[in-house]
Amino acid sequence: MTRLILLAATAALARAAPAAANNIGSVAALNSDVDGTPPQADTRQLFIGEGVVQDELIESSPIGSGQFLFLDQTTLSIAKNSKLVLDIFVYDPVTQTGEFTMNMSQGVLRF
Numbered sequence: 001m002t003r004l005i006l007l008a009a010t011a012a013l014a015r016a017a018p019a020a021a022n023n024i025g026s027v028a029a030l031n032s033d034v035d036g037t038p039p040q041a042d043t044r045q046l047f048i049g050e051g052v053v054q055d056e057l058i059e060s061s062p063i064g065s066g067q068f069l070f071l072d073q074t075t076l077s078i079a080k081n082s083k084l085v086l087d088i089f090v091y092d093p094v095t096q097t098g099e100f101t102m103n104m105s106q107g108v109l110r111f
Helices: 001-019
Strands: 025-029 034-038 050-054 057-061 065-070 074-078 083-094 097-106
Touching: 034 050, 050 097, 057 065
Parallel strands: none
Antiparallel strands: 025 050, 025 065, 034 057, 057 083, 065 074, 083 097
16 A cells, blocks of 8 residues: 555656756736646646746636736736637746747737
């Protein structure tokens, strides 16, 4: 039994490690249902404080909205029925320069 739990914990950490390496920000605020689908991972419901990663698909429900805080302290707010992918986020804290690219296929946002 202990071996089974250890194997399950190891597998969970192996899945989480790549996502943590590509962390580009976190969920700052939510109003109802907003889901995230990281690359090569299952869709998950997002919660305040949870990290988001590069290439993650973000989708809000017909009643959902959310705000995301990125590593450079910029924010992105999405309204209901929004769908976007956080394509590229590069930030150098020393020079305070970077690049951000996303694709939005549906919805309303404020950056």
